[in-house]
Amino acid sequence: MCKFVPNDFTMLGLKLLTDPRWANIAESNLEEILTDHAWCEQKAATNAISLITQNSEHPDLVHELTAIAIEEMQHFQLVIDIIKRRGYALGRERKDDYVNQLMKFMKKDGSRNTAFIDRLLFAAMIEARSCERFRVLSQNINDKELARFYYDLMVSEANHYTTFLNFARRYTIDVDVERRWKEWLEFEGKLIQSYGKTEHIHG
Numbered sequence: 001m002c003k004f005v006p007n008d009f010t011m012l013g014l015k016l017l018t019d020p021r022w023a024n025i026a027e028s029n030l031e032e033i034l035t036d037h038a039w040c041e042q043k044a045a046t047n048a049i050s051l052i053t054q055n056s057e058h059p060d061l062v063h064e065l066t067a068i069a070i071e072e073m074q075h076f077q078l079v080i081d082i083i084k085r086r087g088y089a090l091g092r093e094r095k096d097d098y099v100n101q102l103m104k105f106m107k108k109d110g111s112r113n114t115a116f117i118d119r120l121l122f123a124a125m126i127e128a129r130s131c132e133r134f135r136v137l138s139q140n141i142n143d144k145e146l147a148r149f150y151y152d153l154m155v156s157e158a159n160h161y162t163t164f165l166n167f168a169r170r171y172t173i174d175v176d177v178e179r180r181w182k183e184w185l186e187f188e189g190k191l192i193q194s195y196g197k198t199e200h201i202h203g
């Protein structure tokens, strides 16, 4: 497995870094952030599975995204274990307004390849921001166990980011991936300005 540890976050291409004070908001309601986080992991697994289902003609994608889907559910398990150990309850699935906004930016018209590549870039975008948010948590929360936990997850999500972006580069037929990725980063850089105020992973 690729060992990509992002210490320079310009490597992820993100236009705007999260204000570290967001970590204090998150830490003020751990039950809520852990519930939201658990469902983020479940949605990441579901997304990987649906990419496999819709693009099964690519054996390497099927293989690597199977590993990612399993890893995301292992992350889900780790989060629900923490919730249980701490005597919290896993709440209902939380809406992810940030992801819904990204979804609207995704190209669903055009060729099958265009939609496929944009779906991969959508996934890479969420991994990049999740990775950055986990870094902010790992560096700024007082809870030592969770700080270590979020450091480990940051490394894992950075690898997922690389995987999705590299698949977009490998499988493109009619999309200029570097150009479209720049559009994603620009869009996300503006979108994220409205967030960073609630105890949600992308909130």
Ligand SMILES: [Fe+2]
Binding pocket: 041, 044, 071, 072, 075, 156, 157
């Ligand atoms: Fe994950």
Ligand SMILES: [Fe+2]
Binding pocket: 044, 072, 127, 156, 157, 160
């Ligand atoms: Fe991930």
